[in-house]
Amino acid sequence: MTLRTLQALIAIFFLISLLIIRLAYLQISKHELYTTLSTKNWLDLVPIEPTRGLIYDRHGVLLAENISVFSLDIIPYQVSNINHTLQELKKIILLSDDELTQFQRQRRQHRRFDEIPLKLRLSEEEVLRFAEHQYRFPGIVIKARLMRHYPFNNSFSHVIGYVGRINTQELNEIDETNYSASHYIGKTGLEKYYEDELHGKVGYEEVETDASGKSLRVLKNIKGIPGKNLHLTLDAKLQLAIESALAGQRGAVVAIEPASGQVIAMVSEPSFNPNLFVSGISQKDYQALTTSPDRPLYNRAVHGLYPPASTIKPFLALEGLDAGFIRPTDTIYDPGWFQLPNNSRRYNDWIHNGHGTVNVSRAITSSCDVFFYRLATDMGIDHIDDILTEFGFGVPSGIDLDKELSGTVASPEWKRRVKGVSWYKGDTVITGIGQGFMQVTPLQLAAATATLANRGHRVMPHLLLGTQMPNKPYQAKQPILQDQIVLEDEKTWNIIIKAMQAVVDSPQGTAYRFGLDREYTLAGKTGTAQIIAKRGRPDERDAQTDIPDRLKDHHLFIAFAPVDHPQIALAIITENSNHAVKTARKIFDFYLTQPSGTKRHVDRQPQTKTQKTAP
Amino acid sequence: MLIDSLKQKLKKPPHDTRYRTFWQSIHIDVTLLAFLLLLSFAGFFILYSASNQSPRIIEWQALKLALAFGVMLTVAQISPATLQRSAPWLFAMGLILLLTVLIMGHTGKGAQRWLNLGILRFQPAEIMKLAIPMVLAWYYHRIALPITLKSALAAVPIILIPAFLTAKQPDLGTAILLVMAGASVLFLAGLSSRIILTLGACIAVSVPFAWYILHDYQRQRILTFLNPERDPLGSGYHIIQSKIAIGSGGMFGKGWLNGTQSNLQFLPEHATDFIFAVCGEEFGFAGSVLLIILFMLVVLRGLYITVHAQDTFSRLVAGSITLTFFVSFFINMGMVTGILPVVGVPLPLVSYGGSSMVTMMASFGILMSVQTHRKLVTT
Numbered sequence A: 001m002t003l004r005t006l007q008a009l010i011a012i013f014f015l016i017s018l019l020i021i022r023l024a025y026l027q028i029s030k031h032e033l034y035t036t037l038s039t040k041n042w043l044d045l046v047p048i049e050p051t052r053g054l055i056y057d058r059h060g061v062l063l064a065e066n067i068s069v070f071s072l073d074i075i076p077y078q079v080s081n082i083n084h085t086l087q088e089l090k091k092i093i094l095l096s097d098d099e100l101t102q103f104q105r106q107r108r109q110h111r112r113f114d115e116i117p118l119k120l121r122l123s124e125e126e127v128l129r130f131a132e133h134q135y136r137f138p139g140i141v142i143k144a145r146l147m148r149h150y151p152f153n154n155s156f157s158h159v160i161g162y163v164g165r166i167n168t169q170e171l172n173e174i175d176e177t178n179y180s181a182s183h184y185i186g187k188t189g190l191e192k193y194y195e196d197e198l199h200g201k202v203g204y205e206e207v208e209t210d211a212s213g214k215s216l217r218v219l220k221n222i223k224g225i226p227g228k229n230l231h232l233t234l235d236a237k238l239q240l241a242i243e244s245a246l247a248g249q250r251g252a253v254v255a256i257e258p259a260s261g262q263v264i265a266m267v268s269e270p271s272f273n274p275n276l277f278v279s280g281i282s283q284k285d286y287q288a289l290t291t292s293p294d295r296p297l298y299n300r301a302v303h304g305l306y307p308p309a310s311t312i313k314p315f316l317a318l319e320g321l322d323a324g325f326i327r328p329t330d331t332i333y334d335p336g337w338f339q340l341p342n343n344s345r346r347y348n349d350w351i352h353n354g355h356g357t358v359n360v361s362r363a364i365t366s367s368c369d370v371f372f373y374r375l376a377t378d379m380g381i382d383h384i385d386d387i388l389t390e391f392g393f394g395v396p397s398g399i400d401l402d403k404e405l406s407g408t409v410a411s412p413e414w415k416r417r418v419k420g421v422s423w424y425k426g427d428t429v430i431t432g433i434g435q436g437f438m439q440v441t442p443l444q445l446a447a448a449t450a451t452l453a454n455r456g457h458r459v460m461p462h463l464l465l466g467t468q469m470p471n472k473p474y475q476a477k478q479p480i481l482q483d484q485i486v487l488e489d490e491k492t493w494n495i496i497i498k499a500m501q502a503v504v505d506s507p508q509g510t511a512y513r514f515g516l517d518r519e520y521t522l523a524g525k526t527g528t529a530q531i532i533a534k535r536g537r538p539d540e541r542d543a544q545t546d547i548p549d550r551l552k553d554h555h556l557f558i559a560f561a562p563v564d565h566p567q568i569a570l571a572i573i574t575e576n577s578n579h580a581v582k583t584a585r586k587i588f589d590f591y592l593t594q595p596s597g598t599k600r601h602v603d604r605q606p607q608t609k610t611q612k613t614a615p
Numbered sequence B: 001m002l003i004d005s006l007k008q009k010l011k012k013p014p015h016d017t018r019y020r021t022f023w024q025s026i027h028i029d030v031t032l033l034a035f036l037l038l039l040s041f042a043g044f045f046i047l048y049s050a051s052n053q054s055p056r057i058i059e060w061q062a063l064k065l066a067l068a069f070g071v072m073l074t075v076a077q078i079s080p081a082t083l084q085r086s087a088p089w090l091f092a093m094g095l096i097l098l099l100t101v102l103i104m105g106h107t108g109k110g111a112q113r114w115l116n117l118g119i120l121r122f123q124p125a126e127i128m129k130l131a132i133p134m135v136l137a138w139y140y141h142r143i144a145l146p147i148t149l150k151s152a153l154a155a156v157p158i159i160l161i162p163a164f165l166t167a168k169q170p171d172l173g174t175a176i177l178l179v180m181a182g183a184s185v186l187f188l189a190g191l192s193s194r195i196i197l198t199l200g201a202c203i204a205v206s207v208p209f210a211w212y213i214l215h216d217y218q219r220q221r222i223l224t225f226l227n228p229e230r231d232p233l234g235s236g237y238h239i240i241q242s243k244i245a246i247g248s249g250g251m252f253g254k255g256w257l258n259g260t261q262s263n264l265q266f267l268p269e270h271a272t273d274f275i276f277a278v279c280g281e282e283f284g285f286a287g288s289v290l291l292i293i294l295f296m297l298v299v300l301r302g303l304y305i306t307v308h309a310q311d312t313f314s315r316l317v318a319g320s321i322t323l324t325f326f327v328s329f330f331i332n333m334g335m336v337t338g339i340l341p342v343v344g345v346p347l348p349l350v351s352y353g354g355s356s357m358v359t360m361m362a363s364f365g366i367l368m369s370v371q372t373h374r375k376l377v378t379t
Helices: A002-029 A031-042 A082-090 A097-109 A124-136 A168-173 A189-193 A195-199 A236-246 A283-291 A309-322 A360-365 A369-379 A381-390 A412-418 A425-431 A442-453 A491-505 A580-592 B002-011 B030-050 B055-077 B080-104 B124-141 B149-167 B172-188 B193-213 B216-226 B236-249 B275-308 B312-337 B355-372
Strands: A043-048 A062-074 A116-119 A140-149 A163-165 A184-186 A203-209 A215-222 A229-232 A251-257 A262-269 A331-334 A337-339 A346-348 A356-359 A464-468 A523-529 A554-561 A568-574 B106-108 B111-117 B120-122
Touching: A002 A031, A002 B172, A002 B236, A002 B275, A002 B312, A031 B236, A062 A082, A062 A124, A097 A116, A116 A140, A124 A140, A184 A189, A184 A195, A189 A195, A236 A251, A236 A262, A236 A580, A251 A442, A251 A580, A262 A442, A309 A360, A309 A369, A309 A381, A309 A442, A309 A491, A309 A523, A309 A554, A331 A369, A337 A369, A346 A369, A346 A425, A356 A360, A360 A369, A360 A491, A369 A381, A369 A425, A381 A425, A442 A491, A442 A554, A442 A568, A491 A523, A523 A580, A554 A580, A568 A580, B030 B055, B030 B275, B030 B355, B055 B355, B080 B124, B080 B149, B080 B312, B080 B355, B124 B149, B124 B172, B124 B312, B124 B355, B149 B172, B172 B312, B236 B275, B236 B312, B275 B312, B275 B355, B312 B355
Parallel strands: none
Antiparallel strands: A043 A203, A062 A116, A062 A140, A163 A184, A203 A215, A229 A464, A251 A262, A251 A568, A331 A356, A337 A346, A523 A554, A554 A568, B106 B111, B111 B120
16 A cells, blocks of 8 residues: 555656646746737727818818717627617617617627717717616717718818718728728718828727726827818808809809919809718618709719800810911801801801801800801811810819819710711811810819910819918918910900900890999800700700700800909809809809908808707 | 654654644644645635635635635544544435435536535535545455455446536536546555556547547537637637746746736636636746645645555545545646646635535545544554
8 A cells, every 4th residue: 555655656746747847838938929929918909090180261261170979889798688778778868760770780890899889969968868877778888079070061062072981992992000990081072082181190009908808908108190181272151152142053163263273162053961971871861862863962063064065165266366267357247057068957056047247256255156167167176176175175174172074075086986986077066166075074164264364374273272280380282383375476365355255244245134233354155055956056045934944955154353363263054044144143243342351251150050069 | 844843753652641742632733734724825825816806705715715624623523433434424425415416406607516505505526525535445444455356346336426427417527536536545455557557448448438428518628628729719718828828927927916817807717727827827937836836745745644544444535535636736737737628627725616625625634633543553
């Protein structure tokens, strides 16, 4: 028995040696490996969302801000029975089905200990009511967070755009690390174009965590960089005035300060409320916006393509004079129609009986079609295309907005490529009055008008005046000069501009009745774009009361003022409505006849219909 | 030193009492008591940190330890002769209780192990830890040693029936300890080495069959033991986190209360079965070896008592108790360090927990009884 005890003792020492060898292996040989693993276990980097940059108009009116809201958040792992809790919660706080679906969807995408917003933007009463009952809802908290807010609601929505939750496609395109804490990303407009400037750089907190990933205390704080504030070239007061002038119509206005290329207003009507998108738009609201025949989501100013119609005439006349196809004094006789040689087809003038004998100035002033049919035929399509391209048609203007359309300057080569048919002489004829295949955006028209006002001096239209980091100096954006248009004879500009002035000043002018009683000089050109091919040319003063609304002509107007020192050049289009000139007159009156001094000051407190945030 | 002085005292002829010292007269083995107190004290330090400095847990542990030490001192008063007589009755009682648990046990942590006796929840398998070696020693006491194969076979049902019932609860850890307790008696009783080796071979052959008997979670544990990374978030998680805790401790540890693995809850069961990992993390290699030395002191004292016991029953019981104690802490440390599969065996006197502590201390009471009830025989 003593022998057996001895044997046992030997076995015991053998086993204990094994254990100690094992300990030495783990704690001495592999010490570094396990230290690394242990550190990785409990250190967690928690990203902190950088504050998104604010957006101001040119005078400092806030157009996009971050407001602090109180949201109701759920931390799922602290709630034992979520469905029951939600039922109970419904008795205290109104929860829509939309909010519940949104929550369930997000719940699947988050870790159990992440806070998931159930209801964004609690009202003051709701915050108080919940606070009263909080003890009954462990795992449900009220959290203050910053939410993007557009104080002017529907105004500016196309230009500024909106932010929304980051979707999977966007996740592939962004630096995921930098967005690890971000709730929003710019979806459209300037919010999207200047996303990098507005977003800033993510910050981090080094946090000690326990095994469930819950943070216990902050060890280190690595500050992020907030987004830059944007100062826009837009004039909020003008924008609002244009909007109210255009209210109830479908159309777009782009106004540019010619000397600088600064876009001082860009309006597309009808509009939408971008705030709907920030916290996730409801299916119903979204459906309403996408299916509306008025297409409120689409920014007509840069995405709308329209035939320029007669607004093209000053540009063609300029080239016709400069290249010597016509002289200022040359006249033609307009019988009311134009015919190509050896062709029976008649191209009608919008005045059935014709304008009679007209020279180039008169042809612009009273918008004589036959004069331009003939000029276009004489010039040839290649020559027409050259001058139109020089004015920026058919190419993107380069404005700081996403997916700007370039429109079309139709050429024989273009027609073969796109339509698969060859160019006819007749195509050239109708190009003379801006019909046919040519398409322009209101922005391109406005930019070309600004070039006209500048007498050939071209500046790229832009919306960003400058950027500013908090506590850092303001950085102004320099205007970008483009290829200048230089004429053989500078006086040709005056001939065209004078003719355009006569459009509003002369009784023969197509906009005469809207040009009366002005305090400033104005040069403009009207245009009427046909929706359906009719036998005759539309009468530019025709109200078209006898046909359905959607088939009525689009009306265009380009103009700038004052003529000697242009402060504003604009292009306006009203779809299926002849209010373009009348509306433009209101805009000019507003911008140029405000008592000096008040023009630059805008009411800082925008009228908002949104609820006040809870304290 | 203590042992030497005691030896000195033993050599001295007694004066007029039956017992040589005061301590012996109240049946306390001071050496064993000192070692156990030292171990419990070290255990408190570790548990304080492992429980995230929970005063509630420390109070409970102190209460249970006090109770267990009380049980130990009480059991020490019972003479080995009385223990011998009561052995079959204790075994019978244990068996009945085990069956009772199986029929109407209290389910705790997914296993039916507990019998709810009002305020005390009681685990009948614990009784068997004492009853099996005692009843075997009682049985072999009558026979001349070394035992034959025939008498060894009689032990098979005595060991396997309770072990099977316990494994069924399911509590594989305790079942293994029961088998080890019984087997240690056979080993000490001098079962021939040839038979032991043959038996070992038989067990090795039966392993594939045993595989089918095992519960799914037990199979998982064995598979995960063989390759913890197989299931890093499931059953492999325990052992991976345990190895990280121990390994990151290094030579001298992260310091008391500074273990991140346990304090931040990465290490599961850190106050109970995996408490040795907390020791490894906070006190390092040096601290772990020191703790092992404390355990070994108890084992050495137990073997000393075994060798000096005066009759077969006492020797067999004392030896079995000592070996079972060794096996229980070795299995625990082995599983925490990843050289043995994870079976639910607590670290005696250190892990937070009740039932096994009381039996453990009762068994040390038997050791003390054996040591202090020795008759004065001149050799």
